[in-house]
Amino acid sequence: MALIERFTTAQEDELAREFLANGYVVRDVDDRAALDALRHEIVRLACEHLKCDLPADDGAFLNGIHQRVTVAEINALRLHVFNGLNAHSWCRPTYLSLARSIVEGVVGNELAMQNKVNLSVQMPNDETSTLAVHADVWSAETPYEVVEWTPLVDVYDTKAMYILRPEVNRTVRERMSTLKDGGREFDLFEAYKDEFHWVPVKYGQTLVFSPILLHGNVRNDTAESRWSLNCRLTGLFTPYASDEKCLGRFYTPVTPKVASRIGMNFRAPEGF
Template sequence: MPVTNMLTAAEEALNQTFLSDGYLVVPVENQAGLDRIRDCVAELAASHLKIDLPNDRQAFLDGLHQHVDVPGLNDMRLAVINGMNQQPWLRATYFSLVRSVLDQVVGNELVMQRRINLSIQLPEDDSSLLPVHADVWDGDSAYEVVVWVPLVDCFKTKGMYILPPTPNDKHAATLSQYADGTTEDIYHAIEPDLQWPDLPYGKAMVFSQTLMHGNRINEEPETRWSMNCRFKSMFSPYADKLPGEFFEPVTLRAASRFGLDYKLPSGFEE
């Protein structure tokens, strides 16, 4: 549709990068907040494992595979997820990591996923894989973005892959060819076009979950820790996940509050 562009030059540049790449890798806007989240996660993990938490939180998280094996990993992960989501400050702090970026590429009236997710992948662990997918294939709105935040340095197979928009469109047009195949078949078809963004601790990635993405076996000698949470514009179309159930408004403005509360006077005949 025709668009009159009133974005600033900086906003336009950021939006064009997002449109061309499908993702943005940005420094977090609240490093102290990220450190607080990381330390909380490390404390919860150490508590579940009944071990003393080392002073070097980063080294502890990177070396988690020295303290837990694959069979015990999911119980620990669920304990950490439940514990961190009980912290009343967590969601506001997570939002603060990329608030201005979301304001520029998504909107200033946002809904946020009610619970923040945590992914942990031990080295050479094939039980924690996320096969190639796009979230819109499973009931998510095409208007959502994912904010993906590593708690350790993430690179190569210790990170995640994503298929940029142009090759994504090309491969999406041929997905019906794999109706009798597997996600591995799709992965091998798209592999030459994939990007593996490097995300050192202190950076975050915002990406469109209309794009194919996933992870592979972590071939690095360190454990991967990452968090993710979905955001979307309050008034953009929803799919299966709705406000109040999956999402919660977090930046609703006064004019919208008036509009949502307004009721036409009744009792008049037409």
Template sequence: MQTGTPWDFRSSQELLMSGIYTDEGYLIEDADYHYLELMKKEIESAFSEFTTLQKKKCVTLENAHQVIANDESNDLRLYIMQKISAGTSFQRNYYNSAKSIIHHLCGNELAMQKRPGLSINLPGNNSDILPIHADTWNGVSPFELNIWIPFVDCSDSMCLYILKREKYQERLKTCQGLLNLTSDELFNELRNDLTWIPIKYGKILAFDQSLPHGYSLNVETSSHWSMNCRFKGLHTPYWDKKLGEYFMPITVKNCTRLGIKYKHPDQWV
């Protein structure tokens, strides 16, 4: 990747990853498996609690649809999110599972989404569809990095889809009025240009949420489980999602801490 300036001191590895992310709009890397497993165990434990309370048998995440009815999907999602957001250990594990890719793409003085989002897409459940959108269309800062983690192997219609950057740039030049379409109309308009991203458990997807993306109807035989969480440079611009409300500072460096507390010695004047 050509940086175009002698003042770009990023490492060769960072430049390589940044080049792929810039060109494609996303990047897949290995998760830190230790922290990934800790997160999965918390999710599985909360899922087991939910099924026990509902007097259902315990099954794997992939087989959730065998015991969870379509109209129970959102109740299950909210129950698990409440459980894993009770403290900060899950968020710490989330950060550590993706620390390398976050640091390469986003920096190391960071703010993190307070409550990571959970997606459960049962086979054939229309209510689990996530309509095509870009987060920046709704007040989200373009300085954010979305770290998307699957907890099952995802293929075909179980995958997140995205409009790659090249296709997006082409459409910007050739199309007008697309944001006036309904989400179904927009999906059908862009469908042939969309890419469904296959990914296995153990991998992490970092993607640019300013590109159109979403989930289609899951027509596979397994349930989809994934989480998404946004990270951003602590000092980059915030739009509607504010620091201290939606985001929390997680790696504030010492010079920043001291700078915040600094008071000019006016009494010496």
């Protein structure tokens, strides 16, 4: 009989080391067929909105969406796809399946998930679609969560998202606390622009990162459009940071185990 002295596997330890060192991991999705089917439905919904035929190549269609719509029209298209996608009962289970091994390795296997899977579209040279540098925890989201961010096309250079390295991210609070205005006029991007790392992610891969890290995107100066999905996941029993973004409002339990379901419904007898 082999005796075991560790509670975690070598693979789990390596994942933890990489996540702590970088604040994120990039891996191939767990279920490529599910990603392909998810992307195809997004293309179908886009074609439904545009009243055009389905393309022969889903990736080429998404990369070239700026050839079909203007900047003024893209948000209406995005909302149509977002609403149609989230109307499907399979949307969130399928999305979780893409990164389940990473999420369970980093967070755990009893999860709460954001109520909607978000969709972002960033066309070339579109100044209106940039996302200023921020950290999700600054918007009252729990620091115990992770963000599952999955592109529907290859992303690279300014078509990708940038993340601040953990060792640099730790300096932000102290630096801002010394400013007279509390950092309200502090240009975070300009202050750290040489420290941000643009994370290339190929179609077929997913990025899972910590909400504590500063991140965002700049104007997409490539010749292709970026499409990406994102959603937040946290441990079912971890603390929530606000009444607005808490269990039952912002998050829904998705993988409670039966012992937890029994425990949550237990009421001790009175009189003892």
